[in-house]
Amino acid sequence: MRLVGYNDLQGRSAYQPTIHRQGDRWFAYIGHHGGTDATPKPINPLNGQPEFNGTSIVDVTDVAHPRYVAHIPGQEGAYEQGGAQMVRVCDGSQLPHGDPNAVYMLRTFGGQAHEIWDVTKPAEPTLLVRLDGLRDTHKSWWECDTGIAFLVSGAPDWRTRRMTQVYDLSDPVHPVKIRDFGLPGQEPGATGFVPTELHGPISTGPQGNRVYFGYGTNKGGVLQIVDRDKLLNGPKEPTAENLRYPVVGQLEMLPLNGAHTTYPLGKMPVAEFSKEKLGSVRDFVMIVDEEILNECQEPRQMVWFADTTVESRPMIVSSYTAPEASGNFCERGGRFGAHSSNESMAPVFYRKLAFISFFNAGVRAVDIRDPYHPKEVGFFIPSVTEATDKRCVKVDGQDRCKVAIQTNNVETDERGYIYIVDRANTGLHILELTGAARAIAGLPPN
């Protein structure tokens, strides 16, 4: 993989990048964690003001020269206690009841709220709606063709920090609540054990009629396969029975691993099975765990491939991890392990290559054409900069800190560029594939 462009994102800790084409221009919308204890409100050079970390908007039309156009402040608070880490973007022309001339951004506001902004003019974003009063938020999903949004929320009356609130945002200015959803035992009024909290869903829309929910970040992972139509139109009262009604299948992972991203790959022919009369085409979901502790102080969080051909009995069939010894990553400082994958399903990479952020091991390009045998075909580890923040562990009761890259999230665009952002404030790196990896995607040689 090769670096083609860079922006420092004003030295802000970054989480979700979403790349969106607006007319003849391309923009990266990047959600941020809160600031650091040392710098809770970094200066926004566009206006000279100190601002709590929120959302960066970067014009990436010319990937070699990305141009920072706006920062929208987020919730007060450092690290995971503030910011506006999640962001999705839809065109009004695609949303059933949106202004056809508008572009809308859905973002979180710390753990307090979901917000919808008009970003038709990315340099002049305008707040339209706030859905407030939550205990937490996280990695939401928004179907641009229907407007249905699966918002990761902490409804105050639910027993879990994060569950799903389904909204109809087909007219983003007038949100309509459809229902609450979660694992049985999380609903109001239940007693006893509370199942692991939601991390995030990915929907295949009305065509695929499935929503894949990932529960558990780095522990007690659960992949839940849900019938989208039953979820939207079935009984909505949050009872255990109604929560089970739309569930098609569920995979309980090894409790040592979580489910951060549950990325559906859909039906794929498996070359090795091509002569079998049955089962030569399989259905897959890629599950990415999130490492949360520094310097390997927890079980390795990595990538798992689930064969979901028989949806009621999903099974893990393969895995991938960046090899630790290849970079002595447990000693480099910060987190080492998987965090997230690209979520774009644009044809350029879909079912061919997956990009996995691996914290201090950078981003990893994985050939997934045979999900039974995933294979790494490229990687890129950015260099640290003066802005890169330290990461500490306790040694004999004292902080022992190291400065290390923490590639946090990754996304791709339809042009074939890969965008990685850093949790330790190093910024945005725009990459492209080279050599054999590039050929897998069918991109012309560079």
Add this chain to the structure above:
Amino acid sequence: MDRLTKAFPGAILLLLAAMLIFCGRGLSAALSADGAPVQSGWSAISWPFPVDAWPEGRAFHCGIEECGTEVSFYIRPKIGFCDCYRGVSDDDEIDRVGDLAVLSERYAPLAPGTTVSLGNNIQGRARHFAVYTSNRTRQFAIGIALSRKCDAIVATVVSDSPISGRAEDSAFRLLNSQEIKNWIEAIPQS
């Protein structure tokens, strides 16, 4: 007034205050001298539960003579599992982050919870529960959930008999002992 303060009978508080003045030493030092048991009456035991999602913690046992009933105390971290914004601010949060599930997935609260604090940075709540085990017996437990930023420290006090005030006081003194505080201080943070 937090749970620890309320748990001490007045006479013991006065006695401890006199000891502090007389000895010029902190409460935790008086309760956890070098090389002595972590806390009077409590013996460290092996972590008794099978491997699950969370790392093993520390386990202790206190007998009838010292605590008035056979009682066990378990404590471990759940890193990254706490509400970064509110910590353990209500009783539902004890259900969510607490560790009663190591005993059984079926439990029910017996009373509203109370606040607990270990210094300024670690605060949370504790609540009494009845725990229903698979062989249809009932145990009695105190679920304790503490937050340090986004991380939870969870403790469980459990007995086959109702937990007496004496046993409860002793368990909270163990929680507040310097050794446990040092152990918590050394836990990685998310």
